[in-house]
Amino acid sequence: MNSPSSxxxxxxxxxxxxxxxNTHEREALLKLPHxxxxxxxxxxxxxxxxxxxxxxxxxxxxxxxxxxAGSGAMQMLSVHLRGDMLDLQNxxxxxxxxxxxTLTDADVAFLPRxxxxxxxxxxPAVGRSFLKESVIDGSIVREWLLNVGQRNAKERISHLLxxxxxxxxxxxxxxxxxxxxxxxxxxxxxxxxxxxxHVNRTVQALRAEGLIEMTTRNVTILDxxxxxxxxxxxRAYLHExx
Amino acid sequence: MNSPSSxxxxxxxxxxxxxxxNTHEREALLKLPHxxxxxxxxxxxxxxxxxxxxxxxxxxxxxxxxxxAGSGAMQMLSVHLRGDMLDLQNxxxxxxxxxxxTLTDADVAFLPRxxxxxxxxxxPAVGRSFLKESVIDGSIVREWLLNVGQRNAKERISHLLxxxxxxxxxxxxxxxxxxxxxxxxxxxxxxxxxxxxHVNRTVQALRAEGLIEMTTRNVTILDxxxxxxxxxxxRAYLHExx
DNA sequence: CGAACTTTTGACAAGCATCAACACGTGTGG
DNA sequence: CCACACGTGTTGATGCTTGTCAAAAGTTCG
Numbered sequence: 426m427n428s429p430s431s432x433x434x435x436x437x438x439x440x441x442x443x444x445x446x447n448t449h450e451r452e453a454l455l456k457l458p459h460x461x462x463x464x465x466x467x468x469x470x471x472x473x474x475x476x477x478x479x480x481x482x483x484x485x486x487x488x489x490x491x492x493x494a495g496s497g498a499m500q501m502l503s504v505h506l507r508g509d510m511l512d513l514q515n516x517x518x519x520x521x522x523x524x525x526x527t528l529t530d531a532d533v534a535f536l537p538r539x540x541x542x543x544x545x546x547x548x549p550a551v552g553r554s555f556l557k558e559s560v561i562d563g564s565i566v567r568e569w570l571l572n573v574g575q576r577n578a579k580e581r582i583s584h585l586l587x588x589x590x591x592x593x594x595x596x597x598x599x600x601x602x603x604x605x606x607x608x609x610x611x612x613x614x615x616x617x618x619x620x621x622x623h624v625n626r627t628v629q630a631l632r633a634e635g636l637i638e639m640t641t642r643n644v645t646i647l648d649x650x651x652x653x654x655x656x657x658x659x660r661a662y663l664h665e666x667x
Numbered sequence: 668m669n670s671p672s673s674x675x676x677x678x679x680x681x682x683x684x685x686x687x688x689n690t691h692e693r694e695a696l697l698k699l700p701h702x703x704x705x706x707x708x709x710x711x712x713x714x715x716x717x718x719x720x721x722x723x724x725x726x727x728x729x730x731x732x733x734x735x736a737g738s739g740a741m742q743m744l745s746v747h748l749r750g751d752m753l754d755l756q757n758x759x760x761x762x763x764x765x766x767x768x769t770l771t772d773a774d775v776a777f778l779p780r781x782x783x784x785x786x787x788x789x790x791p792a793v794g795r796s797f798l799k800e801s802v803i804d805g806s807i808v809r810e811w812l813l814n815v816g817q818r819n820a821k822e823r824i825s826h827l828l829x830x831x832x833x834x835x836x837x838x839x840x841x842x843x844x845x846x847x848x849x850x851x852x853x854x855x856x857x858x859x860x861x862x863x864x865h866v867n868r869t870v871q872a873l874r875a876e877g878l879i880e881m882t883t884r885n886v887t888i889l890d891x892x893x894x895x896x897x898x899x900x901x902r903a904y905l906h907e908x909x
Numbered sequence: 910c911g912a913a914c915t916t917t918t919g920a921c922a923a924g925c926a927t928c929a930a931c932a933c934g935t936g937t938g939g
Numbered sequence: 940c941c942a943c944a945c946g947t948g949t950t951g952a953t954g955c956t957t958g959t960c961a962a963a964a965g966t967t968c969g
Contacts, residue, residue, distance in 0.1 A: 556798050
């Protein structure tokens with residue numbers, strides 16, 4: 426079907442999860458010119474305000490997008506897993522409106538912006554798959570806005586854990602209630618708009634209720650239904666195919 | 668150049684603000700099949716969870732997108748002005764992940780989803796303009812997430828007022844520091860994640876500092892620089908052409 | 910003119926932030 | 940292999956921002 430050994434496979438896997446693509450389209454995607462790079466932990470990939478000429482694809486590890494307020498406070502916008510296109514957004518508008526950095530060691534591929542534009546123009550279905558990817562990404566940000574704007578600390582953290590659990594299963598980086606997720610409580614605070622001290626107290630409450638186990642490097646969900654209830658979580662916004 | 672009398676003009680004006688389109692592309696857009704409807708205040712256009720087969724275009728008036736938490740709390744996701752495509756997002760994913768309703772009386776046009784897909788496939792530049800529109804829309808949501816997650820009440824409200832002021836100028840519905848904006852303090856609270864009582868106190872503080880005048884139907888910015896400073900506002904995220 | 914909505918005010922409570930200190934684990938260099 | 944530094948997690952005391960509840964005053968519109 427398609428060259429099984431291309432390093433860009435994780436991207437294709439993610440796109441075809443929601444957009445069917447034929448052999449020509451798949452080959453065109455896998456043959457996109459790219460540059461592979463291995464990055465360490467907390468390496469900046471894109472800085473807000475910079476001109477972007479490449480789109481970055483995450484092949485392994487974890488990354489996050491964020492913005493910084495004038496006060497210095499950081500708001501994480503999304504977390505990213507294997508197969509995610511990290512800055513389809515920034516690629517489209519040229520000047521990055523947010524920053525991106527790795528959370529862990531990560532393998533990434535840089536694709537030239539123009540190559541993406543060309544393949545989208547040549548294969549409309551590919552263009553639609555990019556648009557859909559971008560819209561699903563937007564749906565997750567919208568849910569985060571609801572999370573941060575209207576839910577309390579316990580709900581916010583529970584909700585985030587539910588999301589990451591499901592997305593890791595979809596990405597094939599976890600098979601169930603236990604998964605690697607190397608994130609500090611401070612970063613968890615940046616994602617949910619809570620200080621690290623309050624994150625700590627909230628996580629302890631979740632542990633005490635028997636919902637989760639959690640260390641700096643991995644998470645175990647002990648009570649999936651309970652955690653969803655605690656987080657007011659409903660998976661519809663992830664727009665997964667049935 | 669293009670038929671000057673098409674009711675879809677405001678959409679074209681908005682798209683061409685950031686994406687140059689040639690005569691063929693412009694005509695194809697203006698000739699899109701559509702159904703014109705005049706709606707009253709607080710009429711729902713799209714309900715979260717519904718299957719979407721049409722894309723709604725706002726020709727006059729104001730609208731907003733929002734989500735509702737399990738507790739019943741509402742989070743507004745964005746506000747919309749003349750020319751905005753209200754659910755490019757929902758059109759792409761079929762099942763709406765958020766709701767849309769009018770804030771005021773409004774003229775809207777409904778475009779069949781498939782007609783948009785077809786015109787985007789036939790004219791790649793049109794497809795790119797849709798993608799860019801969607802990405803700019805996403806950039807605004809990301810800024811709102813920063814706003815709600817990391818700024819205090821006064822900053823949030825000031826920031827929102829700055830955004831609406833600039834976008835109204837860009838949309839041609841205002842020419843300066845004074846503009847119609849029929850929004851209640853409760854709705855302002857939904858947009859910023861604050862209760863209406865606290866919005867009231869905060870608005871009074873902004874008035875007392877001589878930054879704004881504000882009623883239920885319009886806003887006057889008395890001190891533009893001061894309001895931007897109070898709101899930690901920087902326009903880059905709107906991605907306006909220079 | 911009255912009904913419904915919106916703004917305003919006050920008293921009080923709660924959730925979360927802030928500040929500070931200490932404990933723990935982990936990796937690194939001497 | 941130990942010592943140490945550094946990042947992270949944990950705990951406690953305190954206070955501010957914001958939420959909650961309730962009621963009154965003002966506004967809009969049929």
